[in-house]
Amino acid sequence: MKVLFAVSECVPFIKSGGLADVAGTLPSELKKAGADIRVILPKYALIPEKFKKAMKKRAEFIVQVGWRRQYCGIEELKHEGITYYFIDNEYYFKRNQMYGDYDDGEKFAYFNRAVLEAMFQIEFFPDILHCHDWHAGMIPFLLRTEYNSDARCNHIKTVFTIHNLQFQGIFPPETLGDLLGLSYRYFNPEQLEFYGNINFMKAALVSSDKITTVSPTYMEEIQTPYFGEKLDGILRMRKADLKGVLNGIDNSLYDPSNDSSLEAAFTSRDLAGKQLNKMSLQCQYGLPENEQPLMAMVTRLTKQKGLDLVRGIFHEIMKTGVQMIVLGTGDIEFEQFLTQMASQYPQQCRVLIGFDESLAHRIYAGADMFLMPSKFEPCGLSQLIAMRYGTVPIVRETGGLNDTVQSYNPEDKSGSGFTFTNFNAHDMLFTIERALAIYRNNQEWNNLVQTVMELDFSWSTSAKVYQELYKDLITGSETHVC
Structure with a gap:
């Protein structure tokens, strides 16, 4: 052929x-x-x-x-x-x-x-x-x-x-x-x-x-x-x-057990290295090195990627106590807004305008949660990469996000992330709060991290x-x- x-x-x-x-x-x-x-x-x-x-x-x-x-x-x-x-x-x-x-x-x-x-x-x-x-x-x-x-x-x-x-x-x-x-x-x-x-x-x-x-x-x-x-x-x-x-995705390119960009290697069965990557990321960007959940976005800063929703409830997100790190470029209105928010919340937020592949790998590995509230998403690779590195996705149920992330059910412990249906900022906020509630239970969260790392999204x-x-x-x- x-x-x-x-x-x-x-x-x-x-x-x-x-x-x-x-x-x-x-x-x-x-x-x-x-x-x-x-x-x-x-x-x-x-x-x-x-x-x-x-x-x-x-x-x-x-x-x-x-x-x-x-x-x-x-x-x-x-x-x-x-x-x-x-x-x-x-x-x-x-x-x-x-x-x-x-x-x-x-x-x-x-x-x-x-x-x-x-x-x-x-x-x-x-x-x-x-x-x-x-x-x-x-x-x-x-x-x-x-x-x-x-x-x-x-x-x-x-x-x-x-x-x-x-x-x-x-x-x-x-x-x-x-x-x-x-x-x-x-x-x-x-x-x-x-x-x-x-x-x-x-x-x-x-x-x-x-x-x-x-x-x-x-x-x-x-x-x-x-x-x-x-x-x-x-x-x-x-x-x-x-x-x-x-x-x-290419599992050899995105491999937390063998990635030269990372501070420490880790696997689904040994997550100690993931915590070291988180602390390294916090240290590098001057965020308090504590147990607060670190939420990440590696994205184009555009309306398609749901930045309208993020802007609409950013202050409410900060009130939950999460740390947030954003890497990307895009529309000037979102670049300026996020840069302003980073100045307003210096103990919680870092915004990195630009793109660096090695840094993206460190963010995928160091974050606890990955936010991807797209208005539409033909497939999306970021959520797949995030799961490969044990970072739990929070996504809107559209396009490939709907096909790759199943909503977590705390009753039977099924699912691979946290999802919401409507393109609505407060639905997104509620979903973030659901994720935070599970995060506070260390054993349940670690089990979820292990689950998402063991999913197969290879080619x-x-x-x-x-x-x-x-x-x-x-x-x-x-x-x-x-």
Whole structure:
């Protein structure tokens, strides 16, 4: 089985969010199952020099971007048993950021076309072309409309994964001809037209053979108007081809028994090291080294992540006596508010604006509770990492949070965290207070910590689901007609 991932970011080379984690860890599990899995992504200037020096040039050719003729180089790198291809074009990718440029439409129109042209240059025609999020969303559509008459391509089946439906790649209608070189006959509501514009995400939804989301609950949610971001109608229409596959984490990367970032190693059967990590974190950031519960957030500081709720009852949270440490960047309104709160509560709160991977590991390991009150959450990796490090999650029942955290029941001691349903600040406060009540019972809390550490959210289970999905597509004779 030959599989090609087309993705805009991938660890360990470049990362802005969970998309990169999936692209960097799922292929290894698929390879273990016997797939010839390869990954193609842009060669950003931001990729560390040690990786760029190890790349070898495979091909050079021209990619047509509308009327433009743009250079494309293909650099190859084998890393931990996986072959990666990097699309080299300094005009588009020699920049200080991956996204948010004025010409994102042109940049990713180029990337989508370059991925398809690269297959001919490297002579790798996959059985499955698996595209991720809007940045690769036009690939399935171009394959079906521009390349499928080629005998080398007409067997290729496409899978498209929605990592976050909120970001869709919406551009002016001129994009169709000027950048994609497509006929305007595709500018209609059944295909690419989206409220007067072109939508890369929609292109994938109408043309891919199968569509996956990163959790089962999110798959159901996005078929409703509230979560569907104006694409719920198409998603309901493609319901038979939708599948929710829960993301996983790399257990070797997040391993409290063997993590060089931590002050002390620990396991579910020996939690002494977790207490040492807590004290180290308290000491490092000037918080009193006591038994008060330490609650953490490692997050983007945005409304999606529930920062409105946190702001609404922050003073009430402080009145419970918890210590709180927040790591992240995001909207200036939340950065400023949290920084102000840290000044107001110097004995309880620390706010660290920015991101540091090693520090994130120390926070996951040192905290007692992890707060994640998202407004919506396609899957979420932070709660999975937190549980791996024995930090009990407090989450809202949405998307992947609903699939991965079961509400703790003090009667039969079942469950893996504390949850609330409504997007309501006082519901969240009540849930925090429930968690604190259990925390005060040392033995019960330690049993809960042991339970969450022993849950298995590795990629192996999810990889098996993808493998079966691929097999079903390959054995099926028909492809989806867009």
